[in-house]
Amino acid sequence: MTAATGSHTIDLQARQLCCERDDRVLFDNLGLQLKNGELLQLAGPNGAGKTTLLRLLAGLNRDYQGELLWQGRALTAVYSEYAAQRLYMGHLAALKKTLTPIENLRWLTAAWAVGEDDLWRALDEVQLYGYEETPCMQLSAGQQRRVGLARLALAERGVGPCPLWILDEPFTALDKAGVAWLEGRLQQHVESQGAVVITSHHALENIASLRRLELGALI
Numbered sequence: 001m002t003a004a005t006g007s008h009t010i011d012l013q014a015r016q017l018c019c020e021r022d023d024r025v026l027f028d029n030l031g032l033q034l035k036n037g038e039l040l041q042l043a044g045p046n047g048a049g050k051t052t053l054l055r056l057l058a059g060l061n062r063d064y065q066g067e068l069l070w071q072g073r074a075l076t077a078v079y080s081e082y083a084a085q086r087l088y089m090g091h092l093a094a095l096k097k098t099l100t101p102i103e104n105l106r107w108l109t110a111a112w113a114v115g116e117d118d119l120w121r122a123l124d125e126v127q128l129y130g131y132e133e134t135p136c137m138q139l140s141a142g143q144q145r146r147v148g149l150a151r152l153a154l155a156e157r158g159v160g161p162c163p164l165w166i167l168d169e170p171f172t173a174l175d176k177a178g179v180a181w182l183e184g185r186l187q188q189h190v191e192s193q194g195a196v197v198i199t200s201h202h203a204l205e206n207i208a209s210l211r212r213l214e215l216g217a218l219i
């Protein structure tokens, strides 16, 4: 474990997880474990249940059967502690469109011990130099995506305030350079003993330590 991860032990487990939506079983008896230095990609066709599983793993939805554990304890029982250690990015950019990138980033990282200079540098790293004070509604879809991704840029040596990243389709709307940057950031994060669980239709084969969980083929 590196200095950047501190004493964070990542241990997220699902045991015999079952989830139904509208009387349709999305997955049943699903088991997984995620530890430091691992990247897990949830794959499968549209509607297979990737986002649903990701939200369960993030603790954002409790409509399931089975067990979800963080460091061996029920995720629901340690939710506050867990939420402080995981970064969840949904499939929408989830920005306040009337605010600027720097204002959004301040708001998105309000609970983190990061300085103002760090925020400006992070926006610079995601190629938003010169757009820091432009209202987000005037940015392109890819630029809006980059505002959210700037949180990942805040991470030093790949591990930021949140050692566990839970990312829903983070490659959406990114150009080639953005894709390369994000792949590099994910790689760096797992090399630094962070962990990532991600849904993506994007092939991630360049990333070492990739594991794939195929939904839709399980049941």
Ligand SMILES: Nc1ncnc2c1ncn2[C@@H]1O[C@H](COP(=O)(O)OP(=O)(O)OP(=O)(O)O)[C@@H](O)[C@H]1O
Pocket (backbone or CB within 6 Å): 021, 022, 026, 044, 045, 046, 047, 048, 049, 050, 051, 052, 053, 199
């Ligand atoms: N709140 C909900 N109420 C009812 N059905 C839902 C709800 N959320 C999701 N579903 C259904 O569950 C199924 C799985 O949805 P989900 O968004 O998890 O799929 P996905 O694998 O992420 O798909 P995609 O690749 O299109 O993003 C879909 O058929 C969807 O209609």
